[in-house]
Amino acid sequence: MKIAIIGGGITGLTTGLALLRKGMDFTIYERAPALNEVGAGIWLQPNAIQVLDRLSIGSLLREQGALLNRAEITNSQLKAYSDSSSIFENESHSNNILSIHRSRLQKTLYNAIPEEHINLGFELVSFQKVEENYEMNFSNGDRITADLIIGADGIHSAVRDQVFPGTLLRYSGQTCWRGISSIILPGPYKHLGIESWGKNLRFGFAPISNTEVYWFAVAVANKGLKDEPGTIKSTLLQNYNSFNPLIRQIIQNTPEEKIIRNDISDLKRLEKWCSGNIILAGDAAHATTPNMGQGACQGIEDAYYLAGFLEECEDISSSLRAFEVFRRPKVDYVVNNSWRFGKMAHHTVGRGVMKLIMKLTPDAVIRKQMSSLYALKEID
Numbered sequence: 001m002k003i004a005i006i007g008g009g010i011t012g013l014t015t016g017l018a019l020l021r022k023g024m025d026f027t028i029y030e031r032a033p034a035l036n037e038v039g040a041g042i043w044l045q046p047n048a049i050q051v052l053d054r055l056s057i058g059s060l061l062r063e064q065g066a067l068l069n070r071a072e073i074t075n076s077q078l079k080a081y082s083d084s085s086s087i088f089e090n091e092s093h094s095n096n097i098l099s100i101h102r103s104r105l106q107k108t109l110y111n112a113i114p115e116e117h118i119n120l121g122f123e124l125v126s127f128q129k130v131e132e133n134y135e136m137n138f139s140n141g142d143r144i145t146a147d148l149i150i151g152a153d154g155i156h157s158a159v160r161d162q163v164f165p166g167t168l169l170r171y172s173g174q175t176c177w178r179g180i181s182s183i184i185l186p187g188p189y190k191h192l193g194i195e196s197w198g199k200n201l202r203f204g205f206a207p208i209s210n211t212e213v214y215w216f217a218v219a220v221a222n223k224g225l226k227d228e229p230g231t232i233k234s235t236l237l238q239n240y241n242s243f244n245p246l247i248r249q250i251i252q253n254t255p256e257e258k259i260i261r262n263d264i265s266d267l268k269r270l271e272k273w274c275s276g277n278i279i280l281a282g283d284a285a286h287a288t289t290p291n292m293g294q295g296a297c298q299g300i301e302d303a304y305y306l307a308g309f310l311e312e313c314e315d316i317s318s319s320l321r322a323f324e325v326f327r328r329p330k331v332d333y334v335v336n337n338s339w340r341f342g343k344m345a346h347h348t349v350g351r352g353v354m355k356l357i358m359k360l361t362p363d364a365v366i367r368k369q370m371s372s373l374y375a376l377k378e379i380d
């Protein structure tokens with residue numbers, strides 16, 4: 001079986017690695033002419049880390065990032081709304097959120113796959129069925145055939161546009177700046193992920209090494225607004241003026257030109273992820289808002305399970321359908337809760353309700369929710 005993976009982002013590369021471990025034949029086609037080095041940090045939660053361990057690159061990644069033993073929601077002065085330490089101490093997956101630079105994650109995945117399996121500078125434009133195969137047309141003029149196409153080409157997926165035209169993105173009403181700051185965090189923050197809430201503003205941060213901190217700043221905004229060049233840092237410093245001084249110092253120590261801004265959208269639920277021998281994975285299938293820090297983690301889970309279903313495969317299209325049925329409940333849970341969380345965090349009443357829920361929810365309930373999010377089910 002000749003498998004084409006469209007997109008060499010986190011989902012596409014992890015899918016390639018998972019297929020490689022199963023000894024299957026695949027090629028990744030990525031439109032960028034070189035590996036994308038930009039991007040800020042990312043939090044990989046225990047569900048993703050377990051997959052990366054099973055694919056034998058977990059240890060290599062841990063050496064390049066920072067391990068967080070818990071994530072907390074705090075007020076603007078960094079005081080946690082609830083004491084989560086006992087939950088995380090007793091959680092079987094504790095000590096296992098990996099906070100890492102995106103380019104280090106991408107590079108490690110890329111280096112784990114032999115060169116002959118990756119074609120850079122290949123942008124898929126369209127494809128058509130020719131007898132039992134698919135013929136793919138690339139913008140460089142190449143035409144290549146495959147038995148199966150995996151669309152791992154992100155939220156604006158060209159594969160999805162052709163198979164399921166007219167799918168909709170939902171703008172969350174929020175925009176997000178991200179950066180990497182050169183700063184040594186004080187002791188209590190060395191193994192913590194923080195999301196600090198003020199009125200209509202959020203600021204999250206965590207170390208990605210001893211001297212670097214990944215941060216994100218979320219605000220309510222109209223869609224498509226751009227920053228005047230050279231004004232981002234001063235605007236952020238002004239916006240976060242009433243927050244803890246550590247937050248302002250983190251912003252201050254970030255090179256202005258490295259700050260990235262993205263509007264936050266997700267994908268309206270697709271009726272189907274597969275059609276014939278074509279399947280969507282990662283953001284192409286189910287882009288989510290980043291509020292639960294699970295978008296890439298779900299793409300990584302997709303990669304692992306897709307390889308598992310294809311290994312057992314007698315008939316490609318029924319394996320793809322089985323994969324979709326298997327993955328839907330968890331993905332729906334993440335997308336829906338992440339959307340709700342983001343809406344409540346920027347709504348005066350919603351914020352109050354969330355704080356109350358955080359204070360009153362018994363530890364055992366939170367542990368149960370975390371365990372089901374982090375657990376990897378076995379394929380029957």
Ligand SMILES: Cc1cc2nc3c(=O)[nH]c(=O)nc-3n(C[C@H](O)[C@H](O)[C@H](O)COP(=O)(O)OP(=O)(O)OC[C@H]3O[C@@H](n4cnc5c(N)ncnc54)[C@H](O)[C@@H]3O)c2cc1C
Pocket residue numbers: 006007008009010011012029030031032041042043044045122123124125152153154155156157158159176178216262264281282283284288290293294295296297298299
């Ligand atoms: C602000 C923010 C913070 C986030 N934080 C986290 C976090 O902490 N933890 C987490 O798990 N997730 C997080 N996410 C989500 C995460 O970034 C995404 O879910 C993840 O990057 C999706 O990976 P992907 O490979 O599916 O898609 P992408 O990263 O979009 O990769 C798609 C790839 O396909 C290529 N491509 C596109 N079109 C074509 C084409 N026609 N032909 C060939 N190649 C093509 C692109 O160049 C790209 O390399 C965050 C997202 C945002 C916006």
